[in-house]
Amino acid sequence: MAAPVVDQGFQGEIICSGDELISGRVADVNARYAAARLHEAGLRLQCITFLGDAAPLFQETLAQALRRSRFVIITGGLGPTADDITVEAAAAVLGLPLYKDEYVLRRLRECLEKRGLAWEERYARLALVPQGACLLDPEGAACGFFLRHNGTLLYFLPGVPREMRLLFDRYVLPPLLQAAAGGEAVCQRTLRFFGLHETALETVAQGLCEQHEGLCVGYYPNFPETHLSLTLRGADSQKLEAAMDEVTRDLAAQAGNAYLGAATLEENVGQVLRSRGLSLAVAESCSGGLICHRITNVAGSSDYFLGGIVAYSNQAKMDFLEVPAVTLETFGAVSAPTAQAMAQGAAARFRADLAVAVTGIAGPTGGSPEKPVGTVFLGLATPHGVKTRHCRFFGSREEIKILTAQTALDWLRLEIQGEGMREEGKG
């Protein structure tokens, strides 16, 4: 892995407050998210500190950070309750007075009103901001603030992960990159892979690094996918984009079917369905609705997704998917013939161009020696016929559901993207 071209002195730290973090009750996700994003962008962290909700220790830690770090990211403790000590404690360290921000107050009132909630005086704490702070405020969904103190950049972010990520991506990372690069342009892309082991991916990436000078690569297992982060730095952002396109093309070629690109699997599938004018139906047993849920996470999915049947009982498989009783009796609900009949039934009943079906044993009970927990059959009906696949997954009930949905969507993707649709029922 090539060393990133970056100002080595530009180091920062993260301070996370919350009793839940030092009691082991909650796994940290904020610091890890920020650390990973900073690392893939070539920015250096010195340390991450987790603190309970106690003002004196927070103040000691913040004062120390101000002495040794060029940027400090603080998460948590911005809420309205008594244990939210961050703002007042920080203002004391920075020697800044607090004021009640009228804009935040108004926005809070509007927000409460819209939701039919009454104003309470303690909400006013949420509008306390140190003098000179710059609000980080995307559409009122979350609120944090930024301060510069003796050349150190300070970012105060909420502890709720969804809000923290939103603010971090929008208001923290871009200016930090600018500050660190001293004007240099940075091109960063995160690409998704499914079905290729991390070490195999590493071999591919190592080859890429030898071909492309200055390429920085990071690996992030993100069950059930592996994500790869690519960073290039240079003077000219257009040239960087072109170089990154080339890297991406090389990578896609070498990773083959495992390469998903930057979009999610369901976005990929949706894009192809839309561009080909194809409609989709789903029949789920062991994945229990997760395939439908993922497909409908994509805005506009109603354009190609007609619907799905979560046929948990045998009766539902017969009633809604026209699975013949004799198929269920002869082969069982978890079998290739049932998966095939489910896919055909879904396509027919929804009058859909394509239908994907899954039936299996998510566990933890219900397995047998012949059909152990994790046994899953997939069916895929296309205008050219119907195919089935047999899989064996390992893991918890939840993991088996996730792997089933992922594998079904990935199969569908390959089928509609590639050769599959043009050939007759191979595979």
Add this chain to the structure above:
Amino acid sequence: MAAPVVDQGFQGEIICSGDELISGRVADVNARYAAARLHEAGLRLQCITFLGDAAPLFQETLAQALRRSRFVIITGGLGPTADDITVEAAAAVLGLPLYKDEYVLRRLRECLEKRGLAWEERYARLALVPQGACLLDPEGAACGFFLRHNGTLLYFLPGVPREMRLLFDRYVLPPLLQAAAGGEAVCQRTLRFFGLHETALETVAQGLCEQHEGLCVGYYPNFPETHLSLTLRGADSQKLEAAMDEVTRDLAAQAGNAYLGAATLEENVGQVLRSRGLSLAVAESCSGGLICHRITNVAGSSDYFLGGIVAYSNQAKMDFLEVPAVTLETFGAVSAPTAQAMAQGAAARFRADLAVAVTGIAGPTGGSPEKPVGTVFLGLATPHGVKTRHCRFFGSREEIKILTAQTALDWLRLEIQGEGMREEGKG
């Protein structure tokens, strides 16, 4: 919040070193494990610090820990490679000379021989120990050491999680418990709430704290729920359990319908359905399969869950749920009459005792002035009749899906748990 009854002075901290921890590449497991075990045992941590493999920062952090903590647990950096800086850096801070421990050296040689590996000179670093340290050495599987410095207890543990846990459980926790004057018992519970704002919950909890001496409360927003962590400390663990039962009862009474208890919403629903011998079907439009997905996350849900229809298109609503075309034409797909028909249709077609239905606009497009994004109608069919509800949610497409599924499951829970099932179609 009332102060816990424990020796407040006996506080500790954890320092973890490893570049992988501050790059976000690897999720910490050691600190979280130790923090959880310490918390359960009633021992208090002030903070957890993650550092890269850099000696100066490690030394600064250790020196600070020695000033403010009664015990310090250090993990990582004990290996044979150049980036393993812990032992030398710590010895410098503590003012202790290092010596090569002959016993460790001999054990290392034996270990290598057994594995058929040749001795290399760099392994000798593994035998370097500060003068006066006590080796923590269970069957040569791992190696750490213990030191006492001006009354502070210092534990140096390997970074490999399996080894760290082994040493922690055997050599760290028991003496710390002894040292923490009394080793009081701790009773901790985390309870879930939905539909009560964090600040309203705080009011309830503050009242509880006044009634129950020594009760410690923490709040954790966990979209779309709020979680509350309750801790009691004392000499007698049976008495603590009884006191906690009382706290929980009080809390449940005061929070009313918002109180979910310790189980997830879908577990709650499943439990009641199972105990009442009731079966369930689901009809989803805007939640897109998420309700089915959540219900089927519970092991054994096939006992009461018959299945669901994700009816994204109007055609599917008519074909699978018997929604009359005239209802769709007159009132639209997003309307109370359609939600009602969907619930009735699902109950009838699945022959289920209960059916829950949702139809709405998840966005970001598809809204209108009369039915803006976030408009959702719910339907609930029970043996006593069918009801509908109108909701307006705010947020992203994903958040609206989550809120829709949560509200539907919560309504179902209240209906089957409470009065609802015994009364005729009120509400």
